[in-house]
Amino acid sequence: MNDITTIAGRLDATGLKIAIVAGRFNDFIVNRLVDGAVDYLERHGLDRAGITLVRAPGAFELPLVCQKLAAGGAYDGIVALGAVIRGGTPHFDYVCAEAVKGLAQVMLAHNVALGFGLLTCDTIEQAIERAGSKAGNKGAEAAAAMLETLRVLEQL
Numbered sequence: 001m002n003d004i005t006t007i008a009g010r011l012d013a014t015g016l017k018i019a020i021v022a023g024r025f026n027d028f029i030v031n032r033l034v035d036g037a038v039d040y041l042e043r044h045g046l047d048r049a050g051i052t053l054v055r056a057p058g059a060f061e062l063p064l065v066c067q068k069l070a071a072g073g074a075y076d077g078i079v080a081l082g083a084v085i086r087g088g089t090p091h092f093d094y095v096c097a098e099a100v101k102g103l104a105q106v107m108l109a110h111n112v113a114l115g116f117g118l119l120t121c122d123t124i125e126q127a128i129e130r131a132g133s134k135a136g137n138k139g140a141e142a143a144a145a146m147l148e149t150l151r152v153l154e155q156l
């Protein structure tokens with residue numbers, strides 16, 4: 001690939017201001033996602049003072065909180081974290097659909113790098129697997145995606 005111009009994001013978080021928006025619902029899972037995101041950002045050079053944690057009630061409220069943060073322009077990037085776990089009614093489908101759609105709208109409307117760390121699981125076991133056990137930590141993955149996107153956007 002020596003002959004083509006390649007633009008790629010450096011995974012360096014030094015000096016950034018990052019907002020992590022986390023739902024309180026299923027907080028025993030979401031708190032592990034927050035830990036994963038903070039750990040990732042610190043390991044990539046970000047001082048803890050550069051991280052602001054904002055709590056939202058649940059996944060449904062994540063887009064509005066992220067929108068307000070994005071509109072304010074005080075943060076270089078946002079990581080949205082939550083966990084929706086299927087119950088016995090269609091509630092799960094409505095909450096997931098609105099949260100996903102709303103977060104995508106925020107990202108596109110404000111040109112902000114937004115890491116998507118919302119677990120949408122059929123069972124609690126699936127959520128545990130994705131919150132720092134055998135399927136990794138989706139909070140860390142969302143932080144990584146946010147950082148790479150942010151660094152790419154800076155060059156475009």
Ligand code: INI
Nearest residue numbers: 023025057058059060061082083084085
């Ligand atoms: N919110 C979640 O973040 N996860 C869930 O699993 C969940 N379930 O299952 O109901 C959930 N519901 C709350 C929702 O996000 C809103 O906070 C609530 O409806 C008030 O607006």
